[in-house]
Amino acid sequence: MRSLYEQHARPLQGYVLQLLGGDVQRAEDVVQETLLRCWRNQQLVGSGQDLRPWLFKVARNLVIDDYRLRRARPKEVDGAAWLEDVLSEADDVDQVLSSLVLVEAFRTLSHAHREVLYETYYTGRSTREVSHVLGIPPGTVKSRLYHAVRKLRLALDVPGAVAEKPAAPAK
Known part of the structure; x- marks a missing residue:
């Protein structure tokens, strides 16, 4: 897993950052999930083939799935929203x-x-x-x-x- 991360994390991170418009936290989550899926598919790691195209495709699919999921459900509220509501009440x-x-x-x-x-x-x-x-x-x-x-x-x-x-x- 360490060598997988060292070889592919940086280029994958840059690619995903572009897809997400610079959202660093979401990009890190996508990269982590992509590398974890690759590690779980042991036949990919030991096959000797170039993993980069597969990793980029999985990352892209994860970004698309996340985008669709966010559009399908109500907007998420951050943890501080309740404080703004309390402070705005007269x-x-x-x-x-x-x-x-x-x-x-x-x-x-x-x-x-x-x-x-x-x-x-x-x-x-x-x-x-x-x-x-x-x-x-x-x-x-x-x-x-x-x-x-x-x-x-x-x-x-x-x-x-x-x-x-x-x-x-x-x-």
Whole structure:
């Protein structure tokens, strides 16, 4: 077995690596299985014929069989996948932390902006209803809502939030 490995493992490993797209671990498994099958067929080892074509054919067949097997059954999950699922689940601590961050961001808004946000998002009122409740025109509600959301995004450091344009210099 040792001489079989010393003579054929390196070229076989390179061939199988190409077939598997560089997956070293799977290539080592295929080479090991190929050499083991050759060793089990004692008539091949002692016959004096060149084993390399047979070894390459067996390795290729093993790669094809493995490929077909992987396509036929569901995708395998690695051992760390459960940890990602556990870490991605929101819990009470995440909600509390999010609430604290949101409260701090709300404190950066003016009273008028907080009021419009509250009436629109918390109570679920329409622009016309908010206009009636606050006693301001609907256009003002829309404007305040737009600027409030924009400032809130900046305070929360949301990607894509645009800072206020600086005032144009007087001519």
